[in-house]
Amino acid sequence: MDYVLHIMVIASIYVILAMSLNLIVGFTGLPALGHAAFYGIGAYTSALLALNFGASPWIGLIAGAITAGLLGFVISFPALRLKGDYLALATLGAGVIVYSIAKNWVAVTRGPMGLPGIPGFTFLGYPLDGVWAYLILVLAFVGLTTFVIGRIVNSPFGRILKAIREDEIGTQAMGRDVNYYKVMVFMIGAAFAGVAGSLYAHYITFIDPSSFTLMESITILLMVVFGGLGSLRGSMVGAVILVVLPELLRFLGMPSSIAAPLRQMIYGLLLVLLMIKRPQGLMGHYRFK
């Protein structure tokens, strides 16, 4: 039972990641391939505050969201000048640089050795020990993310995002400062990814750079594309299916030396098939231009 709950916690964390990336990629049409960087910086900020200063995970979570948002501010600069696959490449590069910092700045991050013993969340003085309690906490954040991002995309602000996606020059001609919206959307998306990172770090209690690689960014993007670009419900479905599906391999009794590459192969094949057969995803309204 705990195992099923554990999978649900992980799936919920990916739902937050997928929805926050969908805001950038699906609603605004900016192909960003560095989402793991925001996720990672949130996790590291929160973990380091807790380990070095004994800060409460709640403060860590807020700080993680802020640092991730600031990183989003920095990474949004390429988006102001580049488009399409070039932007994808630049954000991918930014992701590799952040990963490289986590791995090489040993004095702070302990590099590949990772950070063990991260304390868990507490609520009104009670530690959230069981997986049940944690699941409720994570689901609360899924609700918060859905509410905030849902409000954003259905507001006038969100309509401008979709306008940028459909016709950037047209939006500019209507007198909108396109760059302002791009920077904002990167910061908001990044901040939510930072929250997901903090939730992950305090749940698993150990983080190392290998959780925040480019492969992770591609997996999150695959969830978004699979579920549907520009559909929040799609991101939920996409994240849950892509987390649960590979777990079924475990039930077939496969050792992890086979299950791990097999899982990646499924992701790879799925990405190719989606691009050929249904580039807008299951519930999407938009395909990459």
Next chain:
Amino acid sequence: MVQQLVANGIIAGSIYALIALGFALIYRTVKFFHFAHGVVYTVGAYLAYTFTITVGIDPLVSFFLAVILAGVMGLGIDRLVYYPLRRQKASDLIFLLASFGIFIFIQNLIQLLYGAQILTLRRGPIVEGHHVLGTIITNTQILILVTSILLSVALWLYVKHSKLGKSIRAVSDDPVAASIVGINPERVIGLSFFIGSMLAGAAGILISLETNLEPTMGFTAILKGIIAAIIGGIGSIPGAVFGGYFLGMAENLGIWKIQAGWKDAIAFGILILFLLVRPGGIMGIPTERERL
């Protein structure tokens, strides 16, 4: 110390140049980032390993076979995945994502078949290198350098002067006009995938003579290849070679004062700088600047 770093930079640059060359040749005709080029490089190395170590064929024959098969694999990727996308007139980004998918699929297939551990193509004792101008260079490194230069010059002459080479240039400049004068664009695209992938396979074999093989080796390789191609002005063949050596030097001189682990960060720092400040590369390919 500095001499050794320069020498290392030149050797690394030779490999980057080979990958970038194949990548640039393919980019010229199809105009998207063929990321799966990196996994062709890995497959080349693993095929060579299978033929020489597992089956026990003569190394030269098996390297030749591996290079040809790498070319066939590139062609197969184009037919199976890119051709249907081309018919749908898919966007560059869709091509890139599909390419990621192919890369992930094949890389993990290799891991499933060969395991994640490090393998080596080297046999016999390790021989100490030659002392040249205060640096130590091994025979394999000389082989890498010479092969890389020979292949670059051969490709450049081929594209510049042969009839098929000219048709590659024609299709990359204007596919519609090329088909009007009787050049079949699909055939030319297939040819550039075949030749480009052979170059990747050759690079993979060369590097695994010098270091090791592991399933993930193609990842850094293709990233460096793309960066080199962009630095040199994407799609330009001399540019790709120049970009490869430039990147190799920059990375290796960059770690003169800081730790070696920062190599990738340096490479991507250079990439982002180029994309933002001079997206046409050092040689400044104007058509690409229009696109951005």
